[in-house]
Amino acid sequence: MLLHDIAHCRAGDKGDTSTLSLFPYRDEDFDLLVREVTADRVRAHLADHVVGEVLRYELPNLCALQFTCRQALDGGVTTSLALDTHGKALSSRLLSLDLRRRDG
């Protein structure tokens, strides 16, 4: 089961930091996300893109997990050499996380 099957995500950028907001389609799946989608697992899954630390905030009031990923945008939108300078595609990359696999 891919994360994409049960959750949606939006990426935002601030300087060289990417924010990834993750929400289950069904509120009752929030606990599953809290359990499975840890900061370490996100960091490992996005290792090709995120150089710095990953912080996770839990917002049960919104059934949301917020990941703040440092050094994720090749220096930031103005001087990045990436095609997707804002890192918009990181939201979809996170959703390709396979929840059945334990190797992240």
Next chain:
Amino acid sequence: MRIGSGAGFAGDRIEPAVDLAARAELDDLVLECLAERTIALGQQRKLRDSALGYDPRLRARFERLLPAAREHGVRIVTNMGAANPLAAGILTRDLLAELGLRGKIAVVTGDDVLDRLDPRIPALEDGIPLADHGAVVSANAYLGAEALLPALDTGADVVLTGRVADPSLFVAPLAHRLGWELDDLSRIAAGTLVGHLLECAGQVTGGYFADPGVKDVPGLAELGFPFAEVAADGTATIGKLADTGGVVSTATVREQLLYEVTDPTGYRTPDVVLDFRGVRAEQAGADRVRISGAAGRARPEELKASVGYRAGYRAECGISYAGPNAARRAQLAADVVTTRLRGTGLRIRADVLGAFGDSGEPADECRLRVAAMAPDPEAADVVCHEVEALYTNGPAGGGGVRADVREVIGIVSALIPRSDVETRVTVLEVDGAAA
């Protein structure tokens, strides 16, 4: 009161804004058109021509928008002044006259702090002095709602600003009409939350949301922009015009709520430090979502400033490969071109894009993309030349070379004491006869 959002970035569409102005019974329509780097690009244009530097689409937008806004008594608040708000004000005044309309324009200046920001202070991002990043060309402080209130007090029909924190563009008219004091933390937090939800326009009505078969958005081609009905206590309902495309749901609202928020326990704006931990979003009808529960702590003592510097020149080039073995030929081209450029010492990146399909099989067509940062246009051209040379000096079947070199204005941030920032309001008027 009812406040709408008519643009969420400099490249936004104008039709939904005109529709809102004409039919949504708005009090205010806010157009947010400055991204982090947009004002530095404006400064670049202003350096070339001192009469420019405002949003390049200002005239095109206002030609469509001002007649509807003036007819329906909708006040416009926008940061389309960008790097040159006064020039934007003059253009707007002349345009009003040209259109045979009356109106008062209030221009807010003072965000440009280039002459008072010490280039030796460290950047927030990396602790390295601002000037060590490259020649500093611009510095603009993020103004808060307090800078806009005197402009609103003039009774202006159009308020033009340069750099203002995005939510503050909404907080100011909300506070002005609802009689909020700027030190009323819970109301200013609520207003900031409304502003944060509306500032990206279509992103809360289903733009940037659709994922076919999973997150379907009806009528995306006719996407409508949002408005908020805000009560005096700050609770609000986000909605859109019923016969427009898009969707307002708890899902679209939640995605926008946390957009670009690096710390949901303390989102810093010039007006308040917003805490999202008690925020709730509930469906209150078709395309209506009620939001509540914003909490705030006292605003920061210092303002953030965006500092633009000359970062060099970016070369961006590509070549395509198709058919059997396309991905391996593209990868060989990447290896060849990076080997040939090894001696340049430039920061270079080579990606093979689209090499594999969804199920992992090699794609029928893929593209090598090479990007580099160079100190001058000549060094950047060396990169483009090597990619172009792949035509006859690289793998089989490469085609469609495109190459582009452009100057890059980098952005870093610094803090500036509020007392170092002086804002001012200039009023321009068209009384109808003097046109």
